[in-house]
Amino acid sequence: MSAEDRQTMSVGLTCKDMKASVGFYREKLGFEMKESWPDAENPMWANMVLGGQSVMLGQATPPEKVGEMCAGDEEALAIHTGLATDFRDNLPGAGVTIYLQVPDIDAYFGEITGRGVETDCKPKTEFYGIRNVFLRDPDGYRLVMFTPVTMESCQSCGMPLTDAEPGQMYCDYCTDEEGKLRPFEQVFEGTVTGFFMGMQKMDRESAEKAATEHLSKMPAWAGQ
Template structure:
């Protein structure tokens, strides 16, 4: 039987001002891939990526709500935290071990979108 696999997921992140959003996402290592804007009076739609993870940033009101929450897996959350601090990024929650098996931290972008970065904890044997 032939099957189709889902290969990845690219979330839309609603932003009010691309001019303010780009510096934040750049400060956490995302690079601009491409942008679309029909005319200077229209909202901007932008693709950014880091390490193969892509986000669509959009000023379009129909592309989501401000204040959404994303969960991103990273290879080393403590290293990522140090990177953010060295880049002057304000950290909402420093890395901490969670009961559900990850070590996580969180950031908030200029539009109140929360980005949670996590690394799985080693499995405990009881």
Template sequence: MNFVSIRIITDDVKRLVDFYAQVTGATPAWATDQFAEIVTASGTLAVAHSDTIALFGAGAAHAADNHSVIVEFRVADVDRCYDTVRSLGAEVVVEPTTQPWGNRSLLFRDPDGNLVNFFTPVTAEAIRRQAR
């Protein structure tokens, strides 16, 4: 089994895809105006309109209603990403901070309120743990 992607459901696909394209520097791959992907070397962030949920079963997911998942991206330098995140007007939840487990993390919310963590392993143990 391979983990492939996380899909965020939204009422404004363009706004959310544009945001993630800007904060990640990735070029989105648009399948339709209701579905796009931000593809990285290790996984994909898919963004779909709430209208697509009917294909999975009505009420299976709700746009802008996440309170239990953190979307995480390993980045080269959290501190450099901080300015980009702030310039986009994202709500910063935790400024760049080195966590007890050895990652330097920046937590912020995307335009739908989903929690996002940009992190960089900075201790030898964290770097070893993140080696792929």
């Protein structure tokens, strides 16, 4: 990989059909092939890049043929034989989800579906500050294409988020000096005394009951 690509996290995916996978990432998802080996026409390995994010694709090799590529390196032989065996015997990427950021998920969704890409859902805004679409590549690897979004309300207490940054989930009252979500007990007490008692003029007992019901509907405290 180039020095530029090494500055960001990269993932490597083993593929059953390199040409099909390269075509999917390049022609369907809009990736650029930055590097390849041995060549771009018949790659065994390719570095596909989208917005500075690197997805490296590699042709699957039968375990019994790994030795032909390791040139007597016993350590490499053991590592790559294990990888090849795992790919042969298991569902590729089971339990793994790869998130890739795009500037505008709604526009991107229109582009890729226009190219024939099938997605698992339409763009959806999540409570944790992103809008995303789920899809799978030709080998079944699960990809989530997303864009950070500005939330209208705090996902902890429900108060309006003014001047929020994309991806911001919580208001200043619900976070500490490091921006981390405060414990439920602190948020609960602030909701009781600050909102229901202070602003709604409720007595303590009524305020606690109202705060309990209110916070139970907040994504941050689901099931609390």
